[in-house]
Amino acid sequence: MSHAVLKQVSTRGIAPAVNVSSAIAAGPAPDGGLYMPEAFPTFTPDDFASDNTLVDVAHRLLQPFFAGDALEASLHDICRTAFAVEPPLRPFGTADDYILELFHGTTAAFKDYGAGFLAACLAALPQGEKPLTIIVATSGDTGAAVGAAFHGKPGVRVAILYPDGRVSPRQAHQLGCFGDNVRAFRVEGSFDDCQRLAKDVLGDAGFRQEIPLGSANSISIGRLLPQMAYYAHAALSHWRATGRPLNIVVPTGNLGNAVACLLARRCGLPIGEVVLANNANDGLARFFAGHDYQPRPTVATLANAMDVGAPNNFERLQWLYPDDAALRAAVSADSVDDADIRKTIVDAYVRFGETICPHTACALAVLQRLRQRGADGDWCVVATAHPAKFPEVVEPLIGTEVPLSAALAAMLARDSHAEPLANDAIELRQCLRDW
Numbered sequence: 001m002s003h004a005v006l007k008q009v010s011t012r013g014i015a016p017a018v019n020v021s022s023a024i025a026a027g028p029a030p031d032g033g034l035y036m037p038e039a040f041p042t043f044t045p046d047d048f049a050s051d052n053t054l055v056d057v058a059h060r061l062l063q064p065f066f067a068g069d070a071l072e073a074s075l076h077d078i079c080r081t082a083f084a085v086e087p088p089l090r091p092f093g094t095a096d097d098y099i100l101e102l103f104h105g106t107t108a109a110f111k112d113y114g115a116g117f118l119a120a121c122l123a124a125l126p127q128g129e130k131p132l133t134i135i136v137a138t139s140g141d142t143g144a145a146v147g148a149a150f151h152g153k154p155g156v157r158v159a160i161l162y163p164d165g166r167v168s169p170r171q172a173h174q175l176g177c178f179g180d181n182v183r184a185f186r187v188e189g190s191f192d193d194c195q196r197l198a199k200d201v202l203g204d205a206g207f208r209q210e211i212p213l214g215s216a217n218s219i220s221i222g223r224l225l226p227q228m229a230y231y232a233h234a235a236l237s238h239w240r241a242t243g244r245p246l247n248i249v250v251p252t253g254n255l256g257n258a259v260a261c262l263l264a265r266r267c268g269l270p271i272g273e274v275v276l277a278n279n280a281n282d283g284l285a286r287f288f289a290g291h292d293y294q295p296r297p298t299v300a301t302l303a304n305a306m307d308v309g310a311p312n313n314f315e316r317l318q319w320l321y322p323d324d325a326a327l328r329a330a331v332s333a334d335s336v337d338d339a340d341i342r343k344t345i346v347d348a349y350v351r352f353g354e355t356i357c358p359h360t361a362c363a364l365a366v367l368q369r370l371r372q373r374g375a376d377g378d379w380c381v382v383a384t385a386h387p388a389k390f391p392e393v394v395e396p397l398i399g400t401e402v403p404l405s406a407a408l409a410a411m412l413a414r415d416s417h418a419e420p421l422a423n424d425a426i427e428l429r430q431c432l433r434d435w
């Protein structure tokens with residue numbers, strides 16, 4: 001007896017369908033689209049009756065996507081590596097409001113889950129003779145999560161490219177503190193320049209013959225699928241405690257985290273409404289308010305990890321709901337400006353004694369508006385980063401120091417070193433050859 005293998009298909013529909021491990025190794029599909037599962041399993045909460053830990057929920061939820069794949073036998077071990085840290089879902093502020101804290105991992109942002117899963121998958125796949133070099137352009141959080149996930153893994157090296165002087169001092173320290181098989185390059189240029197350099201080198205088929213390259217950015221299906229797990233885990237524990245679905249507000253930039261939440265709902269998990277919270281980069285909020293979708297130039301805000309004018313994963317949202325009316329019925333969005341972010345950070349501290357990061361503040365501000373307009377039911381705000389990652393924003397507002405988490409303190413205690421790199425793909429190629 002053989003199972004039908006659940007394939008991954010491209011959102012553009014031209015590239016052939018592939019097994020999940022090939023899609024994970026590939027990054028984007030060869031037709032320029034993004035991989036998505038061709039079908040979704042349908043679970044009921046009872047299917048998870050014997051699963052209490054995040055590891056077990058993740059394994060049961062992800063198993064159908066890996067059935068028949070080269071990674072199937074390793075999936076439980078991969079889940080044990082990636083989901084060791086349980087994210088708390090706890091009451092927050094007023095009645096029936098909750099917070100899902102996804103920042104208790106190594107680099108104190110939710111990206112630790114997806115990056116950890118991707119790294120564990122690549123480590124479990126057969127390795128070539130030469131090491132695989134992962135190139136990651138980052139505006140802050142992604143590079144640290146990817147560096148931490150691959151640090152010390154055999155057969156893999158990571159080159160982090162970040163814009164010199166344009167990440168926070170704490171973020172810069174994190175990016176440079178790994179060493180060994182992870183090198184940080186501070187690029188003379190902007191985040192867009194870093195992305196261009198990465199694309200230039202990754203798109204060079206000849207160079208890839210010389211040096212095997214991989215990418216680990218947020219469009220990888222190897223980061224997207226695992227992000228469903230913490231939503232499943234939170235919704236199930238809420239369902240068991242209350243018998244009610246959980247409505248969720250997700251701080252949104254490139255839309256990876258929010259699409260994962262929608263996929264978890266599509267798989268039958270007891271998730272109610274899903275609302276996207278934008279900062280002043282409000283293209284999604286405008287679309288959901290009825291305007292045509294228009295990618296826009298990025299504007300800088302206090303919630304810098306959400307400063308995305310043209311979210312890559314919008315293509316996945318449209319693939320899930322090809323009809324705009326259906327998409328607008330399934331999801332909604334709202335946006336908040338920097339003044340709202342500041343006010344919400346102060347408000348959470350003064351009224352509830354809670355300290356939140358600027359990204360989490362976007363979601364909380366959106367939830368407060370929803371409540372004012374009479375939204376009922378149980379709502380959860382997703383906390384995407386630890387507030388101590390952003391002391392320059394948070395501390396002046398609340399008038400006190402934000403205590404470091406143990407993981408952040410350990411990272412900041414390490415030495416940190418970044419190498420200068422010109423905004424020049426030829427120089428980057430040479431660095432990679434000389435490594």
Ligand SMILES: *Cc1c(COP(=O)(O)O)cnc(C)c1O
Pocket residue numbers: 109110111141142218251252253254255256257258305306359384385
């Ligand atoms: C990356 C990031 C986001 C945005 O997540 P997307 O998946 O890109 O929408 C929000 N908050 C923090 C702290 C982040 O690091």
